[in-house]
Amino acid sequence: MPRPYVVTFENISVTAVQDLFQILGATGKTLRILSVSIGATDTTLPNSQMLNLRARYLPATVTNGSGGSTATPAALDPGDAAASFTAKINNTTQASTSGTAIVLGEWGVHIFSGLDYTFPRPPVIGPSESFTLELKSTVSGTVHLNGVCLVEESGG
Numbered sequence: 001m002p003r004p005y006v007v008t009f010e011n012i013s014v015t016a017v018q019d020l021f022q023i024l025g026a027t028g029k030t031l032r033i034l035s036v037s038i039g040a041t042d043t044t045l046p047n048s049q050m051l052n053l054r055a056r057y058l059p060a061t062v063t064n065g066s067g068g069s070t071a072t073p074a075a076l077d078p079g080d081a082a083a084s085f086t087a088k089i090n091n092t093t094q095a096s097t098s099g100t101a102i103v104l105g106e107w108g109v110h111i112f113s114g115l116d117y118t119f120p121r122p123p124v125i126g127p128s129e130s131f132t133l134e135l136k137s138t139v140s141g142t143v144h145l146n147g148v149c150l151v152e153e154s155g156g
Contacts, residue, residue: 002032003080005073007087007149011041014145017138019065019091020053021149023131026084032122033131034150039114040143046111047141053107053115057123058130060099065091065132073151083153095132104131111143122152 007021020038025031036055040046068090073083088095104123109115125131133149 002152002154004034004076005083005151005153006076007071007073007089007151009071009089009147011144011146012090014135014139014143016092017094018068018135019094019132020089020135020145020147021131021133022065022088022091022095023125023149023151024062024064024086024088025125025127025129026086027127029084029127029153029155031085031125031131032152032154033119033125034122034152035118036133037114037116037148039146040111041146042142042144046143049111049140050108051111051115051139052136053109054134054136055104056132056134057102057104057125058095058097058099058132059102060097062128062130063096064088065093065095067092085151085153087149089147094134095130097130111139
């Protein structure tokens with residue numbers, strides 16, 4: 001039975017292009033990325049601007065991003081064990097792959113409305129593969145963001 005987990009970051013000051021999320025597949029498991037959301041948390045309005053976002057599937061040999069931190073996936077069912085997959089957040093050096101990356105979605109969203117996207121066909125991430133949600137362009141001014149990625153883990 002698949003187990004749902006949520007990966008989050010909260011009130012992060014974003015000033016550079018980065019992987020907002022990198023979800024890394026675990027040995028003997030498959031993951032499905034169900035949804036992603038990003039929103040501004042500033043109490044005063046940040047500069048009116050667009051966020052250029054892209055979701056990608058990274059197959060084959062993946063070089064993980066760096067410069068951010070590792071998040072602890074939270075189980076949505078209190079009876080579930082800890083997640084087997086690894087989640088990285090806010091890496092300013094972005095992940096790359098020796099294979100051909102597949103773009104799963106690209107969005108230009110206004111910072112005031114953010115992004116709340118449910119994948120109609122959730123991408124499947126296997127062992128040694130990754131999913132990234134990227135901020136593709138630098139923001140102007142000071143911007144703080146929250147993010148949520150809903151992940152389902154199966155197998156093992």
